[in-house]
Amino acid sequence: MSEETNPQEEENTKGGFEETTENIKEEAKNTANDFKEGWNEATNNNENKKLIAGLLGILLGGFGIHKFILGYTKEGVIQIVLTVVTCGFASFIGLVEGIIYLTKSDEEFYNTYQVGRRPWF
Known part of the structure; x- marks a missing residue:
């Protein structure tokens, strides 16, 4: 018995993976930007030493x-x-x-x- 993969299923799986990867990248960017803003606020604020x-x-x-x-x-x-x-x-x-x-x-x-x-x- 040989299993054949449906090209449509493969494409759907690949598309879902790419979508998940893009979501992770976007979330990582947002987290990095939040961290950067917090760091700049903590280090550049002349009021709080x-x-x-x-x-x-x-x-x-x-x-x-x-x-x-x-x-x-x-x-x-x-x-x-x-x-x-x-x-x-x-x-x-x-x-x-x-x-x-x-x-x-x-x-x-x-x-x-x-x-x-x-x-x-």
Whole structure:
């Protein structure tokens, strides 16, 4: 017994596959565009400095760079002095603050550290 495939069925299957592929491609494009818009909003928004302050707090916390970014000059200088006096152990403060910054929602971070001007933790 030999099975013969109907050319019409083959064409329908092929057409359905191509349609599904096109739908997946379109959905991937839309998802990529949504991600890109969100990324641009998060990184280009001069009002909310959460990402940059959080990363600098984690990476360069001992130097108080994250404090200077948020406009806390006095606290930034205090952070530098503490780091020097404690031979670097005060860098832990910057690390903890960076983690706290990144775990807060954008709105909560903005209201607490930029509008409310809360300088520590």
